Amino acid sequence: MIKAVIFDLDDTLISEKEYIKSGYRHIAQIISNRYNKDTIELYELLMKLFKDSPRNVFNRLLDTLGISYTKKNIIELVEEYRNHLPDIEFFNDVLPCFELLNSKKIKTGVITDGYANAQQQKLNSVKANKYFDEIIVTDELGKQYWKPHPKAFEIMKDKLNVEFNEMVYIGDNPEKDFYISCVYPIRTIRIHRDGIYKNSLYLKNIKENYSIQSLNELNLIVEDNNQNKQKV
Numbered sequence: 001m002i003k004a005v006i007f008d009l010d011d012t013l014i015s016e017k018e019y020i021k022s023g024y025r026h027i028a029q030i031i032s033n034r035y036n037k038d039t040i041e042l043y044e045l046l047m048k049l050f051k052d053s054p055r056n057v058f059n060r061l062l063d064t065l066g067i068s069y070t071k072k073n074i075i076e077l078v079e080e081y082r083n084h085l086p087d088i089e090f091f092n093d094v095l096p097c098f099e100l101l102n103s104k105k106i107k108t109g110v111i112t113d114g115y116a117n118a119q120q121q122k123l124n125s126v127k128a129n130k131y132f133d134e135i136i137v138t139d140e141l142g143k144q145y146w147k148p149h150p151k152a153f154e155i156m157k158d159k160l161n162v163e164f165n166e167m168v169y170i171g172d173n174p175e176k177d178f179y180i181s182c183v184y185p186i187r188t189i190r191i192h193r194d195g196i197y198k199n200s201l202y203l204k205n206i207k208e209n210y211s212i213q214s215l216n217e218l219n220l221i222v223e224d225n226n227q228n229k230q231k232v
Contacts, residue, residue: 002161002187002225005101005218006153008171009112011195014122022086026057030080035067082118086125088141091193097215098131103201104222107160109134111153111169113146113176116134136206148179150201163197170218173197178208187225191215 010016028042045064049057058077062069101108110132112119114141130136136152138145145151157164162182171177171188172195178188182204190208192198210221 001166002077002106002168002222004107004109004156004160004168005222006109006111006156006167006169007111007167008173008177009119009122009182010114011172011193011197012088012170012191013110014126015091015193016196017194018088019086019122021047022051022088023081025087026084027077027081030077031061031065035065037065054226082115083121085121088122088124088125091215093130094217095102097218100219101222106222107133107162109156109160111138111147111156113138116140118142132224147176148183150180150183153184154178170215173200174202174207175200176203179203179206181209182206189218189221 005120007013010019024046025043029037031037032039042061045186046057046061049060049064049229057080058074059069063072098108108131110123110128112123112135114137116137119137119139123129123135123137131224134156136155138147138149138152141151141155153164153167153169157167160167164186167186169177169180169186169188170191173191176195178190180186181188187210188208189210189212191212191214212218212221
């Protein structure tokens, strides 16, 4: 029986692309203020550089603009990016899903990787504390505990007072979100968003138990599992 549904955050509940756009708008405004450059042109340049390659975007931006900089300058921009309160929202199917799970008395949680300050700002922006029974940012445990490490799932199990076989994890990233099912009997669901990792390879070829296009499909999975459990 499913008693808890745990979610990934990026490209599962919120758009990572929209987060990046928000961060680049913030950085464009900072650079504009410092060097008297056009904010819109800076933003468009940042997006072009990112599309070309996501590596060292701020270095390449300043190089393109002919602005000299130090390592400290880049670190400051990175911190500004991570610490900004992003202009993002849940995907349209998220809040109805929460309402459904709440009506069924199913507990909810989040397990998310990424730098702690950035992830917390994302969570703050969508007021995540209003919707989840438990939230775990794995970076706060230590980077060695980012997924696919099972530690966050072990903590979540104890926090929610459920068994592993009563948990479902919903994510989007084949590189790390579904491997947990070969460690513990946690069922996994892959949601297919137009995300950054949509074409990634599966870690050790461990695939999801279910595949969905929208969280609106979750009800069928919950009903099917819980009805079958009651028949046993």
